[in-house]
Amino acid sequence: MRIQVLGPGCHNCKSTEAAAREAVASLGIVAEIVKVTDYVEIAKMGVMKTPGLAVDGKVVISGRVPTAAEIVGLLKK
Amino acid sequence: MIHDFASWLVYRVIGMDAGSHWGQSFHFFVYDTIKITLLLLVMTFLMGIVNSYMPVERVRAWLSSRKWYGADYLLAAIFGAVTPFCSCSSIPLFIGFVRGGIPLGVTFSFLIASPLVNEAAVAVFIGVFGWKTTLIYCGAGIAVGTVVGAMLGRLKLEKHVEPWVWEVQSGDTARDDAKRAFRQRLPGIIREAWATTKKVLPYVLVGITIGAAMHGFVPANYFERYMSKDNPLAVPLAVAAGVPMYANATGVIPVVEQLVAKGISLGTALAFMMAVVGLSIPEGLLLRRVLKPRLIAVYFGSVSLAIVALGYFFNAVL
Numbered sequence: 283m284r285i286q287v288l289g290p291g292c293h294n295c296k297s298t299e300a301a302a303r304e305a306v307a308s309l310g311i312v313a314e315i316v317k318v319t320d321y322v323e324i325a326k327m328g329v330m331k332t333p334g335l336a337v338d339g340k341v342v343i344s345g346r347v348p349t350a351a352e353i354v355g356l357l358k359k
Numbered sequence: 360m361i362h363d364f365a366s367w368l369v370y371r372v373i374g375m376d377a378g379s380h381w382g383q384s385f386h387f388f389v390y391d392t393i394k395i396t397l398l399l400l401v402m403t404f405l406m407g408i409v410n411s412y413m414p415v416e417r418v419r420a421w422l423s424s425r426k427w428y429g430a431d432y433l434l435a436a437i438f439g440a441v442t443p444f445c446s447c448s449s450i451p452l453f454i455g456f457v458r459g460g461i462p463l464g465v466t467f468s469f470l471i472a473s474p475l476v477n478e479a480a481v482a483v484f485i486g487v488f489g490w491k492t493t494l495i496y497c498g499a500g501i502a503v504g505t506v507v508g509a510m511l512g513r514l515k516l517e518k519h520v521e522p523w524v525w526e527v528q529s530g531d532t533a534r535d536d537a538k539r540a541f542r543q544r545l546p547g548i549i550r551e552a553w554a555t556t557k558k559v560l561p562y563v564l565v566g567i568t569i570g571a572a573m574h575g576f577v578p579a580n581y582f583e584r585y586m587s588k589d590n591p592l593a594v595p596l597a598v599a600a601g602v603p604m605y606a607n608a609t610g611v612i613p614v615v616e617q618l619v620a621k622g623i624s625l626g627t628a629l630a631f632m633m634a635v636v637g638l639s640i641p642e643g644l645l646l647r648r649v650l651k652p653r654l655i656a657v658y659f660g661s662v663s664l665a666i667v668a669l670g671y672f673f674n675a676v677l
Contacts, residue, residue: 292447293558294551324450324451325455331414344414348547
């Protein structure tokens with residue numbers, strides 16, 4: 283599984299990344315967490331407001347900071 | 360109520376002399392700090408609710424859904440004003456808008472109004488200038504966005520946008536579609552309101568400290584002779600000084616309030632603050648990725664001119 287955190291590195295993006303790591307740890311799954319910091323790459327994925335979160339290339343969160351519990355729910359799908 | 364509390368704390372509990380410079384300055388500091396912190400929390404919370412129910416994706420869908428015959432500039436400026444602005448989103452937002460079928464000029468209306476009327480600046484503004492001046496400021500910000508956007512739209516500037524922008528695929532727009540109840544949204548909204556307040560507060564506190572010192576120690580009408588209403592260069596100079604200052608300089612608002620209290624005219628002060636909050640060098644550098652230098656120059660130039668014109672207008676009317 284590949285989780286992408288979309289955001290240039292502002293406060294909200296760091297919170298999103300932390301939530302993603304927490305979610306992965308609590309599920310005990312193997313997942314690669316990568317940061318997408320380039321504005322153009324972010325825009326290409328269709329996200330207009332950071333932070334965003336994509337799972338296996340599909341954007342699931344955009345424009346807000348999710349909680350770890352929420353990401354757990356998204357990853358279980 | 361807050362005023363009474365500050366008086367009680369400063370003059371009774373701490374026992375400072377209400378007639379002294381130090382006493383007056385410290386009272387001003389305590390009063391403004393409590394008032395502005397509360398306003399910041401309330402404003403960021405309210406804007407968080409608006410943003411949660413009206414995300415930019417929905418704004419874009421709405422703006423591109425039909426022909427607006429020019430009203431779209433005003434609508435985009437209003438949406439920009441109520442959308443919390445973060446300069447790190449301006450590039451994805453720009454690309455998302457122009458590739459989503461929104462005209463370049465309308466996109467500019469949104470981009471201009473968004474930092475100009477942002478929730479933190481508005482909160483501090485209400486705290487130091489009161490409701491009436493804040494409404495004038497917001498109206499002026501939306502007017503600048505609408506007029507400059509419409510003007511730039513007329514100029515056919517599409518060729519000054521970096522060509523690759525037009526090639527970005529816009530088909531699969533991310534929609535964070537979760538139909539969440541208010542109860543589920545609330546924790547996130549509160550968290551972000553608190554984060555924004557915490558981020559801005561240090562700057563504002565520095566501003567209040569300087570403002571408080573001026574309140575207690577600078578004599579009334581002190582600045583009048585330097586920047587009087589009759590000095591025709593006052594407004595352009597104020598704008599030229601304001602543009603290079605960074606958008607996070609929400610902290611200048613309490614200082615400017617003291618400048619006004621000590622003799623600078625309100626129109627000049629409003630123009631200065633619009634230049635500080637609305638235009639910043641870092642944002643210009645960011646936009647360089649999608650706009651060619653000439654278009655950035657036109658963008659900054661026309662917004663500056665519009666702010667100068669508003670400054671003259673307010674000096675004449677207010």
